[in-house]
Amino acid sequence: MFFQKDIETMPRKELESLQLERLKRMVDYCYNNVPFYHKRLSEAGVTGDKIKCLSDIQYIPFTTKADIRDNYPFGLFAVPQKKIVRIHASSGTTGKPTVVGYTRNDINNWSDCVARLCMAVGVTDEDVAQISFGYGLFTGALGLHYGLEKIGCAVIPISSGNTQKQAMILKDFGSTVLVSTPSYAMYMSEVAHEMGITNDDIKLRIGLFGSEGCTNELRDLIEKGFGLFSTDNYGMSELMGPGVSGECEFRDGLHFAEDHFLPEIIDPQTCQPLPAGENGELVITTLTKEGIPMLRYRTKDISRLNYEPCACGRTHARMDKVKGRSDDMLKIRGVNVFPSQIESVLTNIEGISPHYQLVLTRRNYTDYLEVKIELIDATLLENYAGLESLRQSAVSKLRTVLGIDAKVTLVSPRSLERYEGKAKRIVDMRNQEV
Amino acid sequence: MTINQLSIFIENKEGKLADLTSTLAKENIDIRAMSVADTQDFGILRLIVSDTDRAIAALKETGCIVSVTQVLAISISDTPGSLSTVLRILSDNHISVEYVYAFITRRQEGAYVVFRVADNQAAAELLTKHGVKLATKDDIDAL
Numbered sequence: 001m002f003f004q005k006d007i008e009t010m011p012r013k014e015l016e017s018l019q020l021e022r023l024k025r026m027v028d029y030c031y032n033n034v035p036f037y038h039k040r041l042s043e044a045g046v047t048g049d050k051i052k053c054l055s056d057i058q059y060i061p062f063t064t065k066a067d068i069r070d071n072y073p074f075g076l077f078a079v080p081q082k083k084i085v086r087i088h089a090s091s092g093t094t095g096k097p098t099v100v101g102y103t104r105n106d107i108n109n110w111s112d113c114v115a116r117l118c119m120a121v122g123v124t125d126e127d128v129a130q131i132s133f134g135y136g137l138f139t140g141a142l143g144l145h146y147g148l149e150k151i152g153c154a155v156i157p158i159s160s161g162n163t164q165k166q167a168m169i170l171k172d173f174g175s176t177v178l179v180s181t182p183s184y185a186m187y188m189s190e191v192a193h194e195m196g197i198t199n200d201d202i203k204l205r206i207g208l209f210g211s212e213g214c215t216n217e218l219r220d221l222i223e224k225g226f227g228l229f230s231t232d233n234y235g236m237s238e239l240m241g242p243g244v245s246g247e248c249e250f251r252d253g254l255h256f257a258e259d260h261f262l263p264e265i266i267d268p269q270t271c272q273p274l275p276a277g278e279n280g281e282l283v284i285t286t287l288t289k290e291g292i293p294m295l296r297y298r299t300k301d302i303s304r305l306n307y308e309p310c311a312c313g314r315t316h317a318r319m320d321k322v323k324g325r326s327d328d329m330l331k332i333r334g335v336n337v338f339p340s341q342i343e344s345v346l347t348n349i350e351g352i353s354p355h356y357q358l359v360l361t362r363r364n365y366t367d368y369l370e371v372k373i374e375l376i377d378a379t380l381l382e383n384y385a386g387l388e389s390l391r392q393s394a395v396s397k398l399r400t401v402l403g404i405d406a407k408v409t410l411v412s413p414r415s416l417e418r419y420e421g422k423a424k425r426i427v428d429m430r431n432q433e434v
Numbered sequence: 435m436t437i438n439q440l441s442i443f444i445e446n447k448e449g450k451l452a453d454l455t456s457t458l459a460k461e462n463i464d465i466r467a468m469s470v471a472d473t474q475d476f477g478i479l480r481l482i483v484s485d486t487d488r489a490i491a492a493l494k495e496t497g498c499i500v501s502v503t504q505v506l507a508i509s510i511s512d513t514p515g516s517l518s519t520v521l522r523i524l525s526d527n528h529i530s531v532e533y534v535y536a537f538i539t540r541r542q543e544g545a546y547v548v549f550r551v552a553d554n555q556a557a558a559e560l561l562t563k564h565g566v567k568l569a570t571k572d573d574i575d576a577l
Contacts, residue, residue, distance in 0.1 A: 382503060410476050
């Protein structure tokens with residue numbers, strides 16, 4: 001199903017000429033309305049009429065999260081305060097939050113983008129959507145909220161937390177769509193089943209997961225747990241929020257809303273553009289944003305672009321699920337390790353729960369990775385051999401995928417922390433040499 | 435013929451065993467026999483208790499992972515060489531023992547030995563044939 005079929009299936013050539021026209025306009029808009037961009041673009045000698053083709057985007061300087069922070073709170077806004085109708089901010093893990101503002105048009109475009117990805121998986125006005133993202137400054141909840149309302153869904157703005165109540169409402173209100181992080185959906189299904197709620201008691205049919213990475217293996221487990229079909233969506237507050245890209249029912253990459261966002265892939269070290277199909281850092285330029293436009297925003301997310309038309313009929317480029325973040329990437333004994341690789345390995349091992357924790361320590365200038373997993377299969381308690389072979393198989397599978405040896409520790413079921421929002425599964429203690 | 439034994443996964447951390455035994459104490463469950471083997475990170479605790487079902491329920495309540503295993507218990511005289519005799523019978527008949535632990539009691543002269551073997555039936559018949567006395571659930575309960 002389509003929300004804006006003409007746009008979503010626009011022939012590639014037409015789409016690209018629309019993007020070029022919007023990009024030229026966006027460069028001038030930034031130059032004229034944001035002192036920061038005025039300075040940057042002047043230094044680089046770039047103006048709208050110098051952009052002749054889409055690849056000329058490479059002459060535009062990058063914008064980073066630090067730039068937004070340095071202009072805290074409203075320094076990058078391109079419109080006067082009276083035009084702003086909404087302000088969001090993302091939690092600052094380092095220092096101050098990054099603040100973003102939306103005009104009425106921005107909110108409207110945003111809800112269009114979200115409505116597209118919801119309809120792409122089959123959400124209709126008959127659905128009841130339970131939004132279990134935390135409401136607040138975070139864009140996830142309100143982003144999905146507006147998009148789903150636009151379609152005509154009945155939205156339940158329950159927010160995150162109070163998991164038993166979530167499960168009760170899931171059952172009593174007959175929610176058909178669940179919006180949450182994948183790790184929270186996983187936890188919610190555990191809690192619901194503990195409360196004796198079976199999949200026959202609930203009407204969930206679609207999961208719209210986002211705000212953190214989700215491997216296909218974890219997705220399959222959640223789908224089995226709740227008996228639903230789910231898609232992944234992608235976005236960040238700096239660009240808009242959820243809805244920058246999202247999967248269709250074929251789940252073969254996340255379609256960008258390419259009429260609003262122009263994606264590129266660069267080599268994160270050299271910052272040079274990479275050809276289509278290569279893995280690298282995703283860089284995104286907003287094409288219509290009024291409140292806080294972004295030119296070549298470095299997402300730090302590692303992905304890959306595919307411009308082939310999709311089986312669903314959409315022509316907009318697709319990105320792979322995010323492999324990891326160029327800044328979240330763990331460097332362990334010099335080897336690049338993405339937590340998503342570890343998750344893929346662990347979710348394929350029988351007898352353990354899908355919850356895990358990674359602990360990094362450093363002794364004698366050497367990094368050690370410990371992977372804690374929860375044992376759930378009581379039959380393995382018969383003898384040590386069973387437990388030991390479970391542990392060994394995790395060690396050897398991790399070695400195959402990561403190329404390094406990890407220590408695998410079995411812990412009691414439900415002893416690792418559960419998360420209501422984004423999971424924090426990495427404990428890096430390497431700066432506290434022991 | 436066999437008796438119920440609990441196998442409990444236990445992390446090798448300070449206080450874990452104390453927590454676990456206090457869960458049983460609160461339920462007024464008596465531990466008849468106990469064996470714990472540990473590796474660096476975790477151990478498997480094997481218990482024979484006065485009320486298996488209640489013990490399982492109480493332990494699961496606290497999030498423990500527990501399984502029940504049927505094991506053989508024999509009663510032998512508490513004298514040098516008696517355990518060796520029994521083990522010799524098993525080994526001569528190619529029955530290998532996965533693990534074993536023993537306990538003596540206050541009331542009787544004898545000692546009890548708990549065995550885990552692959553085939554309880556075969557081991558039980560063999561031992562009975564050689565005049566070894568198998569302990570029943572009632573014997574253990576009466577301790």
